[in-house]
Amino acid sequence: MNAELIKKEVAQNGFYYAEKVKQEEVEGVVAELGKTLFITDIIERDNGRILNSATDMFLHTDQPDANYLVWHCLKQAAQGGETVLVNIEEAFTDLSADHQECLKQIKLRLSLLSPQELTHPFYESGRFFYSPSLLLDEYSKDQNEAVSAFQTALERVPKKTIRLRKNDFFALDNTRLMHGRKSFQSATGRHLKRYLIQADGIENTGSMSLP
Numbered sequence: 001m002n003a004e005l006i007k008k009e010v011a012q013n014g015f016y017y018a019e020k021v022k023q024e025e026v027e028g029v030v031a032e033l034g035k036t037l038f039i040t041d042i043i044e045r046d047n048g049r050i051l052n053s054a055t056d057m058f059l060h061t062d063q064p065d066a067n068y069l070v071w072h073c074l075k076q077a078a079q080g081g082e083t084v085l086v087n088i089e090e091a092f093t094d095l096s097a098d099h100q101e102c103l104k105q106i107k108l109r110l111s112l113l114s115p116q117e118l119t120h121p122f123y124e125s126g127r128f129f130y131s132p133s134l135l136l137d138e139y140s141k142d143q144n145e146a147v148s149a150f151q152t153a154l155e156r157v158p159k160k161t162i163r164l165r166k167n168d169f170f171a172l173d174n175t176r177l178m179h180g181r182k183s184f185q186s187a188t189g190r191h192l193k194r195y196l197i198q199a200d201g202i203e204n205t206g207s208m209s210l211p
């Protein structure tokens with residue numbers, strides 16, 4: 001596993017996956033991929049956040065300045081916890097031209113933790129940003145219809161599901177793929193380490209149809 005190969009595969013396919021990767025190796029490639037914005041231990045705990053719950057997590061992208069999202073699985077739940085992936089462009093291009101135009105005009109709240117007035121566009125220079133939890137209250141009727149159509153398209157398009165196992169490494173392009181999670185058996189020690197990484201202008205060389 002090396003950073004150049006990861007960059008190449010992510011550019012082509014939207015993601016890169018490897019098994020049996022040690023923590024030191026993860027830290028090494030993460031440092032080479034770009035600037036680490038956040039490192040988070042995703043562990044089940046009762047803090048009211050869906051991220052730390054054992055329930056389904058809806059499809060979304062993470063913060064828009066993170067090009068790469070990397071998970072290192074330190075322990076999977078006894079059952080469930082699959083990761084679900086969708087090519088955003090596929091859902092987007094499935095919409096009518098009017099709905100596409102409407103969506104391109106909308107902004108979403110930057111994050112649940114940041115002030116309400118901090119927003120970011122759904123689409124900017126080939127990069128997508130979307131989470132149903134970050135939609136604003138102030139869209140027009142047409143914009144609301146476009147958002148609904150996009151949500152329906154997300155249900156329709158093909159998804160890739162992968163169940164990470166201990167020591168699996170998974171990197172994806174956070175600006176082109178949405179991710180979600182299936183519910184898992186509670187209190188069985190599921191633990192993913194997540195790295196959000198900012199990189200300069202990553203290439204988009206492929207059609208990114210999920211294998």
Ligand SMILES: [Fe+2]
Binds near residue numbers: 060061062179
């Ligand atoms: Fe996420």
